[in-house]
Amino acid sequence: MPSVRLTQNAVASFHRALCPANSRSAAKAPRLTDYRRATVALGVFLLVYVSWQLLGWLPGARQSVGDLLVLPVDVAATSAAWWASRRFARSDRLGSFWRWIAFALAAEMIGDVVQAIYDVGLHHSPYPSMADPFYLAFYPLVLFALLRVPAAALGSDKRTKTSLDAATIVVGGGAVVWYLVLGPTALEGGRGVLAMAVSLAFPVGDLLLLAALAVVLLRHSPIILRAPLRLITIALALGIVADVLYGDGQLHGTYTSGDFIDTLYVLEFSAFALAGARQAPPDYEDAVSAAQRPQQLSARASWLPYLSVAIGLALLLGVERRDPFFPDVSLVLIVIVLAVLVAVRQYIAQRELLRTQAALRHSEQVKDEFLSVVGHELRTPLTSIHGSLGLLAGGVLGELPEDAANMVAVALLNTERLGRLVNDILDIERMATGSLVLEPAAVDASELVEQSIQVVQATAGAAGVTLRSDTAALTVRADADRIVQALVNLLGNAVKFSPRSGVVTLTVSRCDGGALFSVHDSGRGIPADRLEAIFERFRQVDASDAREKGGTGLGLPIARGIVQQHNGRMWAESRVGEGSTLYFTLPLASEPRKPARK
């Protein structure tokens, strides 16, 4: 029989995939190729199984073949879960999780064997039978396994939210199970108490699993369990659908082994087998990174409760035409309960959001305060160094020998640079944390130009660079101190990159309802692919510029940050060899100008 040989191949391949020869190492990783090989083996088996179902091969032995074909998947799933458990230390909760999953799958396998003995050996299959206790044992065992999944500690709000979500999912799922199986079974007379109890036990078990699974999915499970857990979720979903159909079949007496419903069970166990094969061994780094982000916000699975509401509503639409055991009013109640659950959850989420916002505001204040203190602490020693060196260099304490004077001059220059760097870094940090507060007012563009040129004049003179300005009569809305800072950075930059006897031109003109500032230099220019990079932190066009030109590497990013906070734009245009122009825009003031603060 070709299918049997294929089955054996599949099982053998699975064992090769899962039990590397002579390796009992608990930390042995399943290689991806092994996982792929297992998937292929399973795929081939499923193809055979589905073909058998669809094409109706061996019609005379449908029941027996159906019983027997389930067994290899049982074995694959059970051994995969068992081998997954072996990848962890005995005390590891994940190892324990897989062990209980393996026990559950083994129980199901024994149930299938017993069922096969009834069908194939005894040609008589009662309901309920000795197979049912094993089938039923599956539920508490999987439930127990799911409870072993470790999760990050949850705050009380999160716990409430998770409970609400789980409740919503269970109510929605419960409605379906009740509507299709539980209700009809409970209301149907004429069967033994035992048969009825067993029939009810399956859907109840499914509901419990649904609840446990919802909790596991909504909490943050360990990263290494994510991929297997996705497969287990698929498996359990298939199982629940199969159980509902199976219950419906039992109710109407239409189910026998080998029914098409069995395909769902085969798929369920295939998913379990893949999950086991997919389980990676514990990885220390994963565990650490998982532990470090327990409260990470996530939209994952947050749609699940809404799916339940949708199911409730869909049932409400479809129920009219069905049996009387499920009156409309109970469905309306279910939908109301679902809506209330989701509403409460929404309220909690909203409250949490507000609290997070408040905490964020507080942390911004703390950060601002911290930056202020850091600035103070850095400037205090700088004051002493700068002061001492300044007095020495100024000859206040007597003339220094030439070499000493040179050394002191170098030290003084670098102290000044360090001071600028401290200021610039603090400014950049303030911008990054959003704690740079502007005080915009109406101010004449010419005043801004005048003040900034005044600051840069001495440096320009020393470098032999001429500063020119051409300013239109415009009133802009700006924080004068900050815009002067930005202009000084641009002008300082232009002077630094101008050749001796070069000219730097600052112009202000009106454009598109705003003011356009431009600083043009006749320096070496900026390559086209670096026009944006110059606005990044510590990204001078040439790495040696930082040393030679004495810049902090933060001047342009700060200037752009200031302009952007004014709702303006800053960009650069350049031709290599002919110089560069940096532009920025500022909004015009709509109100009349107030006298500028000096």
Added chain:
Amino acid sequence: MSPRVLLVDDAQDIRLIAQMSLERVGGWTVMPASSGEQALRAAAEEGPFDAVLLDVMMPGIDGPSTLQQLRAHGLPVEVKIVFLTAKAQAADLKRLRALGAASVIAKPFDPLALPHQLAELLDKPPDS
């Protein structure tokens, strides 16, 4: 007679540097004090002064409180008070001016320029 300035800073280094700068570059007479308390005592016992140079962050009575107490203890308004601060955010400067300081000098200050900055202030008529 050279102008007299009361210099208040808890950091010994900075007192030393500022004193040297004011005395040797500017020709001032400097009376150093290492705390707000000492400054109040000096103002009472060793006055009169032409100006007070006042650190902002000090243990005990801080700069702004020292300013208020100096004025409360009868330091005449003609005596200009200048803050020295390592917190040079615009908001800080504004707050300090609002307290009635004639000026705020940011640290690190230039020891060669400090006496001139102070002298310029003394020549200016008092603010409103």
